[in-house]
Amino acid sequence: MIQVHNLVKRYGDLIALDHFDLTIHKGEIFGLLGPNGSGKTTAINCMLSLLKYSKGEVKLFGQPMGPNRYALKKRIGVVMQNVAVFNELTVIENINYFCGLYVPDKAKRKALVEEAIDFTGLGDYRKFLPKKLSGGLLRRLNIACGIAHKPELIFLDEPTVAVDPQSRNHILEGIRKLNQDGATVVYTSHYMEEVEQLCSRIMIMDKGKAVATGTKEELKAMIRTGEKLTVELHALPESILEEIRGIEGLVQVDYADNTLTMRYAAGGHHLSTVLDILRRHDISFGRVFSEPPTLNDVFLEITGTELKD
Amino acid sequence: MTVFKACFMIVKRHYAALALYFSIFMVLAVAMTALSADNFSTDFSATRPAFTLITRDGHTPLLAGLASYLREHGNEVVLDDRTEALQDASFYHATDYIAIVPQGFHDAFFDGEPLKIETVLTTESAKGYYADRLVTQYLNLARLYQAAGDIDEETIISSVLKDLSIEAPVEKKHFGAGAPVNEGFQLYAQIVCYIIIVLIILCISNITSAFRRPDLRMRNLCAPTKPRSFSGQQILCGAVVSIAAWLLLMTIGFALYGSQLSGTDGRIIGLILLNTFIVTVVALSLASLASLFIRSPNSQSAAANLLALGLCFLGGVFVPLHMMGESILTVSKFTPTYWYSTALEHICTLTSFGGDVLAPVWQAMLMQLAFALAIFCVALVISKYQNQSERFFSSIQTELEA
Numbered sequence: 010m011i012q013v014h015n016l017v018k019r020y021g022d023l024i025a026l027d028h029f030d031l032t033i034h035k036g037e038i039f040g041l042l043g044p045n046g047s048g049k050t051t052a053i054n055c056m057l058s059l060l061k062y063s064k065g066e067v068k069l070f071g072q073p074m075g076p077n078r079y080a081l082k083k084r085i086g087v088v089m090q091n092v093a094v095f096n097e098l099t100v101i102e103n104i105n106y107f108c109g110l111y112v113p114d115k116a117k118r119k120a121l122v123e124e125a126i127d128f129t130g131l132g133d134y135r136k137f138l139p140k141k142l143s144g145g146l147l148r149r150l151n152i153a154c155g156i157a158h159k160p161e162l163i164f165l166d167e168p169t170v171a172v173d174p175q176s177r178n179h180i181l182e183g184i185r186k187l188n189q190d191g192a193t194v195v196y197t198s199h200y201m202e203e204v205e206q207l208c209s210r211i212m213i214m215d216k217g218k219a220v221a222t223g224t225k226e227e228l229k230a231m232i233r234t235g236e237k238l239t240v241e242l243h244a245l246p247e248s249i250l251e252e253i254r255g256i257e258g259l260v261q262v263d264y265a266d267n268t269l270t271m272r273y274a275a276g277g278h279h280l281s282t283v284l285d286i287l288r289r290h291d292i293s294f295g296r297v298f299s300e301p302p303t304l305n306d307v308f309l310e311i312t313g314t315e316l317k318d
Numbered sequence: 319m320t321v322f323k324a325c326f327m328i329v330k331r332h333y334a335a336l337a338l339y340f341s342i343f344m345v346l347a348v349a350m351t352a353l354s355a356d357n358f359s360t361d362f363s364a365t366r367p368a369f370t371l372i373t374r375d376g377h378t379p380l381l382a383g384l385a386s387y388l389r390e391h392g393n394e395v396v397l398d399d400r401t402e403a404l405q406d407a408s409f410y411h412a413t414d415y416i417a418i419v420p421q422g423f424h425d426a427f428f429d430g431e432p433l434k435i436e437t438v439l440t441t442e443s444a445k446g447y448y449a450d451r452l453v454t455q456y457l458n459l460a461r462l463y464q465a466a467g468d469i470d471e472e473t474i475i476s477s478v479l480k481d482l483s484i485e486a487p488v489e490k491k492h493f494g495a496g497a498p499v500n501e502g503f504q505l506y507a508q509i510v511c512y513i514i515i516v517l518i519i520l521c522i523s524n525i526t527s528a529f530r531r532p533d534l535r536m537r538n539l540c541a542p543t544k545p546r547s548f549s550g551q552q553i554l555c556g557a558v559v560s561i562a563a564w565l566l567l568m569t570i571g572f573a574l575y576g577s578q579l580s581g582t583d584g585r586i587i588g589l590i591l592l593n594t595f596i597v598t599v600v601a602l603s604l605a606s607l608a609s610l611f612i613r614s615p616n617s618q619s620a621a622a623n624l625l626a627l628g629l630c631f632l633g634g635v636f637v638p639l640h641m642m643g644e645s646i647l648t649v650s651k652f653t654p655t656y657w658y659s660t661a662l663e664h665i666c667t668l669t670s671f672g673g674d675v676l677a678p679v680w681q682a683m684l685m686q687l688a689f690a691l692a693i694f695c696v697a698l699v700i701s702k703y704q705n706q707s708e709r710f711f712s713s714i715q716t717e718l719e720a
């Protein structure tokens with residue numbers, strides 16, 4: 010569906026995309042995950058031929074993409090990172106306008122517009138001008154304008170920024186439904202949870218490079234660290250901490266602020282061993298949590314910095 | 319036609335601002351016409367222009383009558399019919415107005431194909447202009463009597479002089495089919511040029527600034543519509559809106575002054591309409607250029623007013639051309655509005671429709687069209703250049719990030 014090969018995009022001296030490669034298959038929900046400024050938006054804009062790039066090639070639907078490839082553009086839907094709607098037009102007029110650029114037939118368009126309004130739950134706001142909408146509603150309008158014409162390939166650039174959790178779930182649900190109806194989705198975000206929940210395949214980007222690509226299981230398997238264990242303790246003598254550090258298979262042990270945190274190597278399970286030691290020394294402990302590794306851990310390990318902003 | 323419709327809706331949503339300008343203008347127009355109607359008569363009766371009548375057509379009763387009529391309202395300065403003498407006199411302000419009656423004038427006049435009287439307006443042109451009006455008035459009336467039927471020349475002249483000696487208000491009633499254009503309507507037609515320019519610039523820049531918002535532009539570029547189709551539909555909408563504005567303003571003009579125009583020659587009205595239509599085209603071209611530089615809604619009305627006021631003052635829309643200084647007039651010639659008011663002035667003083675009488679009218683109209691064409695071309699070149707630089711330097715992206 011999408012093939013990007015060796016894409017280089019420069020802004021002056023800054024290399025926004027550095028020999029970027031990407032392949033997306035039909036039917037996927039593909040997640041581009043990366044911190045601010047990692048080049049997600051730039052990558053999408055280059056794929057859509059909205060920006061000139063210095064080097065590389067982009068193929069959509071197996072055909073080279075260019076500014077004049079109107080036949081390809083017809084099959085694509087785009088939801089920009091910034092809300093891009095006419096301030097002068099109402100909700101329904103905006104959706105109708107953007108849908109009209111793709112679907113000239115009036116009767117057909119009417120049904121599509123209604124469907125998009127339902128989809129984004131904007132039914133009560135049809136006649137509202139954008140400036141009367143809250144930030145979250147505006148985001149939803151932005152999405153409705155991008156997908157009303159039922160494209161085969163949808164680009165969504167951080168569509169859920171500033172959307173409340175409830176509407177966010179509604180939107181994610183909708184994206185899943187679009188995907189079930191046959192659309193391929195490219196989704197960027199820096200919310201890991203969202204990407205983890207939604208996407209069938211994920212690429213982690215940093216500084217214009219793809220640092221890792223795969224399903225979330227594959228990504229997590231790539232790293233050394235496995236589960237993370239946290240135990241709340243009132244006091245922990247140094248000697249016991251040393252003993253715990255001695256357990257084979259623990260990659261990292263820290264004690265601070267009355268909490269003991271440990272990371273296992275991938276695939277290890279050492280909860281009972283740790284708790285045994287604590288019991289043996291009669292140390293009482295409070296709550297115990299165990300978390301599977303997150304994409305943040307993946308990012309942290311690969312790049313050495315936190316993904317969270 | 320999706321884009322076309324959207325453009326319309328954008329204009330519609332801005333109707334409040336447009337309506338405001340519109341009503342301000344209407345008040346202005348009505349007030350100005352009311353004020354100037356008084357001014358015209360008092361001003362003119364107070365001044366006595368120094369005039370010179372050179373006749374190369376012998377001494378006919380027609381001209382004798384004219385001379386006596388002029389003497390009644392001004393002071394005659396007798397000069398020799400030598401180019402040098404005339405030049406000197408005008409240079410040293412010895413006279414305000416020189417009228418040179420060409421050979422064969424008398425016969426042509428009574429054959430119904432009058433020759434033009436060559437005129438030179440000197441010094442303070444207001445006085446010269448007044449003298450010129452006296453001549454036009456006299457000849458108009460004479461033509462009317464002559465057209466009325468078999469009346470001999472002497473009778474015509476005496477009737478004309480009798481009519482003219484009666485003061486202004488009565489004079490109007492005597493005119494038949496060829497009555498001069500109502501002063502109020504002429505003034506309305508003149509200042510309508512200002513509101514046409516303001517309204518059209520506002521409408522067009524509303525449309526273009528909506529479409530030029532960087533993120534919207536990006537989104538539109540994603541669609542399977544050619545950029546040319548986008549701009550084409552925007553231009554089309556601009557044209558339709560302009561024509562609608564023109565129609566509306568003309569309708570209002572007729573509603574206000576229609577009753578006073580019943581006596582005026584239809585061809586003159588037609589020419590006035592044509593002239594305002596041409597200035598509408600000029601306004602459209604101005605708008606397409608100005609909108610390239612107008613980015614924020616705040617600068618919009620300031621820019622529109624500045625441009626329109628500047629052009630209208632320079633072009634003699636608000637201050638009559640004959641009252642403007644020599645040096646300003648040279649600059650004025652480089653504004654399309656100058657040619658608009660020139661054309662209008664010519665049209666309103668027309669007494670016949672021969673080729674050479676109409677020539678200056680056509681010329682002024684062509685000048686306006688030439689201006690429109692030139693401005694369109696400049697706008698086209700600049701927009702090409704702007705689009706390109708946006709792609710090269712990705713300023714779209716920078717604005718997106720902001």
Ligand SMILES: Nc1ncnc2c1ncn2[C@@H]1O[C@H](COP(=O)(O)OP(=O)(O)OP(=O)(O)O)[C@@H](O)[C@H]1O
Pocket residue numbers: 020023025043044045046047048049050051052090167199711712713714715716717719
């Ligand atoms: N027009 C521009 N001129 C110069 N530099 C730019 C421009 N646009 C983007 N950049 C730079 O390119 C890099 C990638 O930007 P991009 O917008 O693609 O990041 P992103 O991953 O989408 O970030 P975010 O999560 O904030 O949306 C950043 O370092 C940014 O500063």
Ligand SMILES: [Mg+2]
Pocket residue numbers: 049050051090166167
């Ligand atoms: Mg981005």
